[in-house]
């Protein structure tokens with residue numbers, strides 16, 4: 001049966017990098033039905049909402065969804081529940097993609113573009129498994145209220161249940177088995193009860209079902225340090241939505257290859273995955289042909305592998321990116337001069 | 352009037368590094384009344400509590416409190432409200448030290464011990480102003496509850512009021528005026544209402560009273576990246592308790608000089624300050640004479656400056672540390688071979 005892919009180019013450099021994915025899909029001649037919808041600021045401009053019910057429904061009934069990027073200064077004044085980010089959070093939540101896989105991998109050809117010394121990042125290969133549909137991003141009560149005397153009070157709630165923790169930890173343990181078999185779990189169990197529950201549930205699941213995997217625990221502040229001090233000590237890292245947001249971005253930047261890094265968000269087996277580059281919408285360089293399409297293209301490769309049943313095509317795309325890079329093809333962010341389209345062409349030529 | 356300093360050596364390497372401060376105080380021959388009390392695991396062992404009411408009262412009526420470090424695996428099994436960290440949080444809260452100043456400064460003699468290339472960290476001088484007595488560290492409701500079906504639920508509450516935000520932002524703006532006059536405020540206003548309130552209150556205070564200071568805003572995940580990419584872009588950073596915990600530790604590690612970094616926590620004018628090295632209790636090297644006493648000694652210098660009215664002595668201590676380092680005195684963590692005591696002796700000799 002023909003699989004379906006929904007593209008959500010979004011804002012800023014999103015349409016440009018997704019454009020290169022479209023050209024690549026054409027060149028691969030795969031049996032995939034590709035559709036497209038408005039998302040983020042682009043959807044606000046057209047409909048007043050960052051994502052419509054119809055787009056959410058299409059996403060949930062596709063086999064995979066590939067996003068570009070959302071947001072930008074143009075939509076900063078939107079009401080809180082109508083800003084571009086609210087659309088992204090709604091999509092993640094309704095798709096139920098609770099495990100966000102964020103590889104921080106250093107490409108050999110790019111090891112010198114890191115601010116870290118080469119020996120600290122060469123060969124770096126960390127896989128973050130970030131919880132994506134819970135925690136302080138979604139907890140209630142939340143909001144800003146007037147409390148009199150010219151004072152306001154802003155509240156958010158960090159909340160996790162046992163099963164929310166276990167399902168994402170399970171994903172981390174399973175993935176570790178196919179890698180170096182080590183999982184490090186990060187929380188602030190020394191100051192937050194939600195973090196203590198996190199640690200206890202991860203420990204219990206490990207003992208019951210994954211004793212063959214090496215499990216360690218690290219306080220999130222210490223991990224923020226250890227990622228700088230000696231990033232290669234890590235294999236798989238599992239952590240909550242908010243810590244995962246900060247720590248995976250920190251790790252991504254260590255590689256010096258931000259424009260290269262893809263991500264996948266997956267839920268229950270058989271449900272569609274949500275794929276997106278790690279980089280943001282980069283409004284400062286949007287529309288100028290300067291963006292690096294590799295992260296979007298590698299996110300598409302993850303979609304091919306995890307959601308579209310096209311492992312061979314995923315291998316081909318990843319090999320083509322490697323080959324293009326090794327051959328010297330580089331956009332500006334990684335020290336080269338190629339435009340977005342020229343980089344896409346170099347990858348297609350390397351297929 | 353004779354000023355008073357309460358020493359809380361605490362656990363792990365705490366007593367060793369505070370020991371060097373005591374020797375230094377002796378050498379300085381200052382008119383300061385020095386007392387000492389149990390804290391953290393050491394207090395648990397003696398009294399069952401990480402800090403007693405009496406110690407809290409003595410801290411609040413001193414002019415300054417200098418801590419070593421708290422915690423360690425020995426006390427990991429303590430009830431949640433009796434663990435060493437609970438004592439530290441209680442002390443911070445009862446002392447009302449809402450502004451935690453954490454300099455991330457790269458010592459010229461140590462620029463090569465960073466994992467970052469020299470050009471990214473040489474001359475680095477960031478001052479974090481972390482909110483220390485609010486946010487998710489203290490918010491209620493909090494706890495772990497059974498919700499049936501073998502499931503538990505862990506909850507914490509992130510909460511800030513206008514005045515809690517304004518008073519710490521004020522400290523940041525004031526300090527910026529004595530430095531490069533730039534403040535960057537970090538939050539996740541795009542997903543958390545408490546972060547949106549943070550941003551709005553900082554902006555309003557800036558407009559009303561500190562328009563001469565340059566103010567920028569950055570999402571906390573982006574800051575986690577920018578600190579790696581180009582740390583020298585920052586001067587003063589103001590952020591909440593939890594983001595400050597992670598981001599200031601990340602920044603501290605960039606310097607390659609963790610064992611060198613002091614911190615100060617201050618509240619209302621005239622109230623005592625709480626001083627502590629950035630590093631932890633390091634149970635793995637405790638009791639072996641391997642710890643670097645510089646962070647504790649420089650924290651003592653901050654106490655001299657901010658709480659004890661001994662500016663000249665503070666200058667002398669800081670100059671002595673610089674001189675000792677430049678003369679090649681180094682403990683193991685910064686590439687040397689000196690013991691804790693030998694390093695202390697080198698600094699006293701350089702006075």
Ligand SMILES: CC(C)[C@H](C(=O)O)[C@@H](O)C(=O)O
Nearest residue numbers: 071085088089245541542572
């Ligand atoms: C855009 C924003 C809502 C989002 C997040 O905070 O999750 C982004 O930072 C990310 O990491 O994908």
Ligand SMILES: CC(C)[C@H](C(=O)O)[C@@H](O)C(=O)O
Nearest residue numbers: 190191221422436439440596
């Ligand atoms: C020990 C712990 C409670 C503390 C914190 O989280 O604030 C520490 O990490 C710090 O930064 O001083």
